[in-house]
Amino acid sequence: MRRKVYVGSLRVPFASVELAEDNPPVLLYDTSGPSTFDSLPRRDWIAQRAGGPVTQLALARQGVITKEMEFVATREGVEPELVRHEIAAGRAVLPANVNHPELEPMIIGKAFLVKVNANIGTSAVTSDVATEVEKLTWATRWGADTVMDLSTGPHIHATREAIVRNSAVPIGTVPIYQALEKCNGDPIKLSWELYRDTIIEQAEQGVDYMTVHAGVLLPHIPLTTDRVTGIVSRGGSIMAAWCLAHHEENFLYTNFAELCALFAKYDITFSLGDGLRPGSIADANDEAQLAELRTLGELTKIAWEHDVQVMIEGPGHVPMHKIKENVDLQQQWCHEAPFYTLGPLTTDIAPAYDHITSAIGAAMIAMYGTAMLCYVTPKEHLGLPNREDVKAGVIAYKIAAHAADLAKGHPGAQAWDDALSKARFEFRWEDQFNLSLDPVTAREYHDETLPAPAAKTA
Amino acid sequence: MRRKVYVGSLRVPFASVELAEDNPPVLLYDTSGPSTFDSLPRRDWIAQRAGGPVTQLALARQGVITKEMEFVATREGVEPELVRHEIAAGRAVLPANVNHPELEPMIIGKAFLVKVNANIGTSAVTSDVATEVEKLTWATRWGADTVMDLSTGPHIHATREAIVRNSAVPIGTVPIYQALEKCNGDPIKLSWELYRDTIIEQAEQGVDYMTVHAGVLLPHIPLTTDRVTGIVSRGGSIMAAWCLAHHEENFLYTNFAELCALFAKYDITFSLGDGLRPGSIADANDEAQLAELRTLGELTKIAWEHDVQVMIEGPGHVPMHKIKENVDLQQQWCHEAPFYTLGPLTTDIAPAYDHITSAIGAAMIAMYGTAMLCYVTPKEHLGLPNREDVKAGVIAYKIAAHAADLAKGHPGAQAWDDALSKARFEFRWEDQFNLSLDPVTAREYHDETLPAPAAKTA
16 A cells, blocks of 8 residues: 655655555655645745845855755655755755745755656647646656746746646746747847846746756857757757847846846745757767856856855756766866756657657766756657656656666665565565556556456465 | 668668658668568578588688678678678677578677567467567567567467568577476476477577576575575576476586587577576675676587577666676676676666666666667566567667667767757658657657648748
């Protein structure tokens, strides 16, 4: 049997898998969130900080172990001091907007369990608010640790409001998408003022982390001209178009300090975007990508001066033998700020299976020290993910993340595998199903061949 | 457009993908086989060897470049001398029974493209001959380079006959399975004589390579007692049961020289089985596994003395950080004989998704030098694979194999990715679909969101 339990005075959620005979229950990390959001203890934790600095980084540097850090320590099975220490050093982030009291705090850093992000969102032609909230719930049910709302189209504000209010996981956004909607899709009409207002709008709603493409600089753009696939990041293309049209430096870069001051007010975490990430195997680890990464390292220092938390986004498409270099350079140039990568896809030849091409790269890059993996669904490059695609993407990435936890020797990670393997060897089928990442499908596949209940115990 | 073409006087098959505008066509390796088996040129190649040694290894050592080697050289885009040289050194095998004239020769070795094997076969309760032949055709349509017929139950001989006669790819078997059927499933009744007769029966039918669990020695068996999952290989369990019941050394080991003489007569390739492979993360790289691997190294030398080709089977379940050691020890102890691994699965927690848990391990182990990957389907641990499972397994493993070809810098491998990425960047949707590993599904996913033909060119 699998049921939800709450541990300690902060009521940290786990899934408890109870096993047959004298096998002890296994507690699994649980992202599924509460069924209702009536009780919001985090409201009080935040209220007590009024008047002082509010970012987890500022507090960690002061030596304070916040309730959020305590919660995370129980969740990860580590000492609270380790959590504080890693945040203070900038090696981990705890994305937690002061306007998101629904949050069950979590941490992103290489000393902790590898995390998975799922992207959802409406487009101009498909989806409505209710469908997106359902995708959020569905994604976290299967293990998404954070969710990015990449909505475009007419209902961005309302969609985001519904998502944040229903989310126990941190919500990320790419504010330039909404800013662009406000310019009717013309990137040349963007401005710092309009962008800033968009940030404030989203910050007030409680967005926990934001992708900011502040590293796409004018001098980097010509480095992309000989690429097979040019600039494939939407945010990167938007900012490059603006820079080239105005012959001016990226306004996100030139106004970065003001942006930091805003983020500090709400404790929004930077996810410094890789607008020049490679979109093909041919373009991996090229000069455009690396030039931007160096700039992200500079910006990390500035954010930290403002007590703002930072993570760094990474590629994209990278063949296996070039994956480690990505982590090594990111860790060195960005002063060990957590790395947050999209895949990477290890080959370009398998559209419709890019959850698999990229799970290979994701597992490897996480083993080398990436802290969070942005999922890729089977629809990547082909269309918008539906409910089944979201599940396929999350599951593939939970596999990659856990494989990396094992390879890193994360304390306690292997106990899950051992419990399942013991159940398998002893033909305790129900225990094996309940310990699975996806008990529903495991049971269904078994029953296709051997449906009798007796076949599950002998 | 994608169509079959034949190159050179030996008519080596390729899939030619013809592209829009002035983009040159891309030739892809093609395992799908001819639609009919009327013309069998290999009959003549074999006939000309009557009276002399017939194994590709013997001929390679004599400096002969056989027609099979020439065929393979064109298929791989390398010089025939490289093919001969790698076979002569034992670093590659060209499995080609003299009784399998339907074969389109292929090579397995780390200097060549990474290959994928698909397992099929009837069981006592499911499947019939026609269904298995259809699975063979289906598996090779999606890219299986070899197929193993693991049939059990009453129709083993007839099933195998139908499979070999319809197969352009090498067919492998595990003869101990049929030998056991002849003893009504009682391993204790097995004998060398009964096994030898089974080998001859299968050799006459044209089986190209056979898994032989000759490395499961009496002194190795106690090493498995403290494992989480004991002995999980079926062949390993059978031989261990026999050894323990008789208190005698494994008859496959004690009669190995005679087995070699038989294999030499037909040019059957050894696939030295890993009967003690780990069945869980906990048991990876343990002393039982490694003791058997050392024995397989001894046996390799003996086979080579008989001019018999050899590959070595490998695990199983291995966490990412222990994968490289498997290849390094296998290459060292088995004198660089080609490695042929099952996965490995990089975690135990995802039954129903073990094609993905293992594609991660497969890609990595191939990058480190494994020559052939045995696929794992979503039904692994849960039931027998159906048609869709076979396809899912083959596709996941073609991804792993190609990702490894890229990482190894295999000449020409990246041209495929580059052609597809260029098509993607230029919105040539039809070209992108046709270059995909699975054009059918890529097209279908695209059309779910954007079905209009115009959406495929702009």
